[in-house]
Amino acid sequence: MEIKTITSANIPVFFNNLVKSGKVVVAPVLKKSGKVFFESVQSYDQVSTDYIQTAFSAKSVVFPEVEELFSYTKKEDGDFEFRNDMSNVPETVIWGLRPCDSSAFNYLTDFFLKENPDTYFKLRKERTTLISVSCAKADAACFCTSVGLNPGNVTGSDILLTAMGDSYYVEISTEKGKSVIDTALFTDSTEKSKEEFLAKVETKFSMDEIRERIQTAYDSAEWKHESMGCLGCGACAFSCPTCTCFDIQDEGSQESGKRLRCWDACGFGQFTRHASGHNPKSNQTARRRQRLMHKFKYSVENFGIVSCVGCGRCIRVCPAHLNIFENILNVTKA
Amino acid sequence: MKLLQNKVAELFENGTINLMIGFKEALTKQPVPCFIEKASEIEQLIYTKDCKNNLSVYLHKPEVKQAGKIGILANIATLRALVQLTSENQFWDIEKTVLTVNDKEEVIVFSDMEEVEAYVQANFPEFSEEDLKLLDYLESLSREDRWKYWTEQFSACIKCYACRAVCPMCYCPQCTVECNQPQWIKTSAQTTGNLEWHIMRAMHLAGRCINCGECGRICPVGIPVHLLTVKMNQDLFKEFGTKSGFALKGDYALNSFKPDDKEGFIK
Numbered sequence: 001m002e003i004k005t006i007t008s009a010n011i012p013v014f015f016n017n018l019v020k021s022g023k024v025v026v027a028p029v030l031k032k033s034g035k036v037f038f039e040s041v042q043s044y045d046q047v048s049t050d051y052i053q054t055a056f057s058a059k060s061v062v063f064p065e066v067e068e069l070f071s072y073t074k075k076e077d078g079d080f081e082f083r084n085d086m087s088n089v090p091e092t093v094i095w096g097l098r099p100c101d102s103s104a105f106n107y108l109t110d111f112f113l114k115e116n117p118d119t120y121f122k123l124r125k126e127r128t129t130l131i132s133v134s135c136a137k138a139d140a141a142c143f144c145t146s147v148g149l150n151p152g153n154v155t156g157s158d159i160l161l162t163a164m165g166d167s168y169y170v171e172i173s174t175e176k177g178k179s180v181i182d183t184a185l186f187t188d189s190t191e192k193s194k195e196e197f198l199a200k201v202e203t204k205f206s207m208d209e210i211r212e213r214i215q216t217a218y219d220s221a222e223w224k225h226e227s228m229g230c231l232g233c234g235a236c237a238f239s240c241p242t243c244t245c246f247d248i249q250d251e252g253s254q255e256s257g258k259r260l261r262c263w264d265a266c267g268f269g270q271f272t273r274h275a276s277g278h279n280p281k282s283n284q285t286a287r288r289r290q291r292l293m294h295k296f297k298y299s300v301e302n303f304g305i306v307s308c309v310g311c312g313r314c315i316r317v318c319p320a321h322l323n324i325f326e327n328i329l330n331v332t333k334a
Numbered sequence: 335m336k337l338l339q340n341k342v343a344e345l346f347e348n349g350t351i352n353l354m355i356g357f358k359e360a361l362t363k364q365p366v367p368c369f370i371e372k373a374s375e376i377e378q379l380i381y382t383k384d385c386k387n388n389l390s391v392y393l394h395k396p397e398v399k400q401a402g403k404i405g406i407l408a409n410i411a412t413l414r415a416l417v418q419l420t421s422e423n424q425f426w427d428i429e430k431t432v433l434t435v436n437d438k439e440e441v442i443v444f445s446d447m448e449e450v451e452a453y454v455q456a457n458f459p460e461f462s463e464e465d466l467k468l469l470d471y472l473e474s475l476s477r478e479d480r481w482k483y484w485t486e487q488f489s490a491c492i493k494c495y496a497c498r499a500v501c502p503m504c505y506c507p508q509c510t511v512e513c514n515q516p517q518w519i520k521t522s523a524q525t526t527g528n529l530e531w532h533i534m535r536a537m538h539l540a541g542r543c544i545n546c547g548e549c550g551r552i553c554p555v556g557i558p559v560h561l562l563t564v565k566m567n568q569d570l571f572k573e574f575g576t577k578s579g580f581a582l583k584g585d586y587a588l589n590s591f592k593p594d595d596k597e598g599f600i601k
Contacts, residue, residue: 031556056492225371227397228369231496233499234495238554317554323360
């Protein structure tokens with residue numbers, strides 16, 4: 001870990017230099033709808049700095065909504081030509097993601113690369129640099145501190161920036177981070193602590209207590225009541241920085257077409273429906289339970305980490321306002 | 335609030351309902367849907383002008399239907415939806431008790447759907463000014479620019495189907511987008527398939543949409559998707575004089591045929 005300082009006035013210069021270097025820079029942008037989204041930007045003027053959380057996470061940079069796995073064309077001799085060209089995946093910098101989101105990239109990496117490495121994700125991840133910005137503000141939906149994270153954690157980031165008045169505290173965690181640093185703009189840090197500049201995020205539950213009780217939560221009678229409001233859309237899964245489920249779709253004809261990997265969501269009624277018509281998760285209660293148990297139990301068993309990072313997006317986006325931490329508290333009640 | 339809670343307590347006590355769908359204040363301070371199954375939970379029940387959700391959508395949900403005798407706290411959009419859904423014969427398998435809180439903050443428990451119909455007709459909401467303004471703006475554009483506007487909007491759609499999920503009129507057990515033999519509509523979230531999906535949805539809702547605006551309000555991407563069906567409702571009123579969610583025996587324009595129709599093409 002290297003600690004540096006950059007003046008606030010130099011942040012736009014640093015940012016614009018990243019753009020000039022030819023990298024695609026994805027950053028939070030305020031849209032007319034009042035929501036903030038990650039999108040590719042050309043200049044720091046376009047970047048939103050006053051936001052608690054973006055509407056969607058930046059996972060689509062490494063795990064796009066629709067990933068073309070390959071395309072095919074029937075040749076004149078009747079044989080098929082397959083194409084899978086990933087060489088044009090650009091070097092990308094994700095700017096301004098929150099510490100919860102950068103932590104989520106660790107889970108994504110485990111999920112896609114630990115066993116049977118996924119070549120698409122691997123390439124995209126290798127070409128992505130994460131420059132996170134600590135949270136100075138939080139809202140009632142934020143609960144990173146309940147899942148072992150905090151508004152200034154460096155986990156997953158290549159660089160973490162923390163605004164401290166007229167300067168930024170810069171924590172560089174990786175070689176990749178070092179490689180994008182423009183040395184002329186950064187000086188050695190004399191600041192002692194960033195703590196006072198971080199948001200205060202209330203702890204909604206203790207992970208220590210949950211970890212124990214979640215083991216038997218599957219049979220809780222509360223699931224039905226807790227998921228009564230769930231309408232079965234994919235808003236929570238699609239806005240979630242750690243949801244990785246996908247569906248493979250073929251689009252095209254016998255002559256030409258493509259195979260696509262598309263985001264899928266466990267809230268959908270079709271998600272687990274078998275070809276026979278049988279559906280082991282035949283109701284919304286079972287589907288909501290799957291979502292929460294996956295975050296708090298199954299991913300711990302599979303990868304040793306809770307795959308909820310407490311970003312609060314699912315709470316903000318849910319049409320029925322289902323609240324994941326309320327749900328978890330209620331199904332693990334003693 | 336107390337009045338409402340007392341009324342609901344009474345309904346539980348005399349066995350009229352065993353599930354109440356209403357609103358409570360969430361930890362995030364917003365009014366959110368709540369499901370009361372025990373008298374002890376009645377205290378959380380609230381009703382304010384910010385109670386926007388159209389709760390009638392829950393009456394299609396199997397877990398809710400199981401309760402059998404259901405109370406529902408309805409805002410005016412929900413009441414309209416209930417009238418429309420009744421006209422589409424959707425409530426044959428549940429007993430429901432409909433409550434509302436009027437402008438004078440009086441709690442009304444409707445004794446039947448005819449009373450709901452009368453209340454809706456007396457308090458029929460206008461199109462929202464904000465929607466009309468945006469529609470006027472879109473009308474002022476050239477056809478090409480309007481197409482560009484919607485193409486841009488829908489290219490951002492991620493196909494989470496939240497618009498479908500919150501819609502009380504989207505109650506098909508299998509949606510067209512879920513048919514894959516053959517597949518009518520591409521399921522990947524890309525511009526063409528997205529446009530096909532939203533056009534298909536708007537057509538299925540033409541004259542049935544009750545203008546609650548939920549689909550536009552909850553869209554995670556912020557697409558004003560409700561404008562499509564609002565516009566259709568405007569046109570249908572102009573052409574056929576029909577209003578959705580207005581009458582229990584209402585026919586919606588795309589589902590009715592009259593031998594004396596002034597258009598000859600259909601005969």
